[in-house]
Amino acid sequence: MRLLTHLRHVDLAVPDYDKQLDFYxxxxxxxxxxxxxxxxxxxxxxxxxxxxxxxxxxxEKRLDLVSYGAASVPDVDTLADRLLAGGVQLISQPGKTDAPGGGYGFRFFDVDGRTIEVSADVEVRQHRKIEEK
Incomplete structure (x- = not known):
């Protein structure tokens, strides 16, 4: 069973902030x-x-965080339990998040030391439907 459903966001630290903001x-x-x-x-x-x-x-330029979505709160808990059982260090225990949109999630370090976040029940924002092609 796949516990991660999608990539939510990538958080970047940059020395040339204005230039990067213009680019994105x-x-x-x-x-x-x-x-x-x-x-x-x-x-x-x-x-x-x-x-x-x-x-x-x-x-310094760096990757601060990669955030993934999970389908449900139980999926977040299941993933955290599996990671802990595998010896992965959690940065935070599953619980309420304070990021925009709220939700329920946790953070951990991946094998390369990057901070990874997994969350569910994050409020969606109003967006427009993108037509194919």
Whole structure:
């Protein structure tokens, strides 16, 4: 059974924040939906996700987080239990999340030390239907 359903968002830290913001908003056509001193949340018009890219101004370029969706709260708990049983270090236990859209999730380190988030019950945003082709 597949417990992850989709990619929610990728969170990036960048030293050239304004240039990257111009790229993601201008070239990629993402929409800035929230901003807070040196952090921008960018949504895709055809996606129900609250945002698909989060940019953070930082001295060093890095991947802050990769977030995946799960179909249900029990799926989130099942995945956390499986990871723990396999010796994976959890950063946070499954519970209520404080990201835009809320939800229920947890974070852990993958084998390469990246922070991964898995969540369910995240509120969807109003988006437009994208037509094929």
């Amino acid at each position: 908003a201008g070239v990629w056509g993402l929409t800035k939906v929230a901003e807070d001193s040196g952090i921008s949340f960018l949504a895709a018009e055809g996606s129900p996700e609250q945002y698909v890219v989060r940019l953070r101004k930082a001295d």
